[in-house]
Amino acid sequence: MAYDLLIKNGHVIDPDQGIDGLFDVAFADGRVAALAPSISDASAGEVRDAAGLYVVPGLIDLHTHVYWGGTLLGVEAERVARASGMTTAVDAGSAGAGNIRGLIDLVAPRSPVRILAFLNLSLVGIFVGDGVHVGEAEDLRFLDIPLCVGAARANAEHVVGVKIRVGASTTGALGAIPLHMAIRAAELAGDLPVMVHVGAGMPPRIEDIVDPLRPGDVLTHYCTPKENSPLTSRGQLRDCMIAAKERGVIMDVGHGSGSFGFDVARVMLESGLSPDVISSDVHMKCIDGPAYDVLATMSKFLVLGMPLAEVIRAATATPAAVCRRSDLGTLRPGAHGDATLLEIRKGAVVFKDSIGGSLQADRRFVPRGTVIAGQWWHDGAAAA
Template identity: 35%
Template sequence: MAPSPILIRNVRPVGFTPNTAPQAATDILVGTDGLIKQVGPSLIASPGAQVIDGGGGYVSPGWTDLHAHVWHGGTDISIKPRHAGLERGVTTIVDAGSAGEATFHGFREYIIEPAPERILAFLNIGSIGLVACNRVSELIDIRSIDIDRTLAVAEANRDLIVGIKCRASHVILGSWGITPVKVAKKVAKILKLPMMIHVGEPPPTYDEILELLRPGDIITHCFNGKAGGSIIEDEDLWDLVSKCADQGIRLDVGHGGASFSFKVAEVAIERGLMPFSISTDLHGHSLNGPVWDMATTMSKLLSVGMPFEAVVTASTTAPMSAVGLKTENLLGIGTKAELTVFDLVGSDLKVRDSQGATATLKEMFEPRWAVMGSNAVRAARHMPKEGTAVVCTCGAHN
């Protein structure tokens, strides 16, 4: 079927200028080539156009999930992209290390290239990636890393690989400590790419990891509540994290099955430490609880005191900038349309964090449409069925 023009009516742009209030309601016309043709009030629909009624809700740059796992079939933990992508309001999924150098070719051919969403990837420093996540560690010892092949795969896939991923906690590394983080950072430096580091149960300690990072690198699971890994249990660590964030090290939420605490997030935000980016760490053990989707994760950050506009920025242009995507003039004439249409609605939904603490969300982000070029997809939050939640109690899953 040939693409048709898309007319989005009556939406308030937000997030196109970071951390600013929504603009007045407008219409947006997208051509059959997927490019924005007009922006303004009371636009006339082109013949045969698909009309989307925004109902006075919001339109933002396409939601970008900086940490998910979508190498479905190639790892035992990944989900299908559709469960995290356009149908959930997300136009860009960044896979956080599901594939290593030995498996990335399959990830590219069978998942990334066919997907309607944009999928980018942090390449796992461990050659096998998350093939059998935590049942078989990708970082048992130095035999798990092939620097030459990792460099070669990253160079051959520069269009998709946006950084190097290393999971740095004792349930993954055993007694190996900080060494794989050092190796990963060296590889990232050679490639001139950022590094994403998973922080969790020490060793290595959060402090040791931060000493290796540079502006542009990413700490994911920044608000985890694990003993020895929480930023609010140690004032020296708090001061160091705050200093590093001020210097350009990026704090990413990475909710996941075991890595987000309402208490840690609320205290941090109250003290002025905002996450750079909001991400889900969606995978097979977090989809049906406690994460669900991007919109619910955004709503959780809103509930603990993060301003609405800051939540939108941390879910759009901030993560886009972290992986080298264009962040300027996203509503400009001639720009490819990558948009999320959503509402903010009243709610009494009870949710939990990764430690089992519960909260009632008074406001919810509700995705309505995701527009990727000339493709407009109806979007909605994930609604897990009763009894489908998978709860990880071992602490090993993200």
């Protein structure tokens, strides 16, 4: 047989290649082997019919916390993947230089889902959880640039950037100083991107968080409804947000348990600041709602009016580009053999944001199959 697996009759949306139409997709030796309007059933050892479904590159969640067993917030990547069709989880700073090997050597090999990581500038990573409210970056003794650089270089196969959480609850009196340190560490580690979390409270101001960011850096929680909002008191976009978008800062949703508001998201979409990346910020406090996973977050933006192909791009091609992984987020022959089969299921549903807001909807994404490394991995949800 020429191919190990063949997905037939699906509506392929691959923004990386500009493809949006009916195609068959074949996989061999863990890679995408062929993409064509018609591929013979006889050429594959296993054939799956995707008629009526969308076939997209394997979903990438750029902001997760999957250091399961290593941090209080960590969740199991496999659990998230079975519910969403995610094939790559990017852990957003759960681990720092002092404990990144645990994520890479102990957690990642046990997961069928690929795990990459933004390395926290803080040596200890994110250790907050029930009863623990000490910011990991409020003490300079935890912030060691040479250790961060060394760990990023030593684990370059897995580390895609540097993470820093900036806000009253995470950097305290240090304000934005840790952000500047994170940027310097990222430069020294190979000009990696920085992902910065916009804290709910001040100090510092959101301007002090956004203005230092470089093209390709990631502003996560960009739809935060909290005190340090990207909107003015009149509900208009702050100038710093517009300038950041214009210079190429990546706008990331990072839904989480407290960092996403429908009203802010609507203003962003109406103002032309659609998210570059749709991510969940899934962790122990939001895996059962309101964030759930990347697919649930994608559903919210679909219902808010973001075009289907752009929703798919924001969870495939763009996060792959942020990670500098051209072998991910695409169904281009030769790429890693990851794919997600999706249904847009009609029916009444109520979505929640992070502050109790509701969105009445008539459709949502449902995972109907997952391919990992060229093999059928999970059937997804049952047909309606």
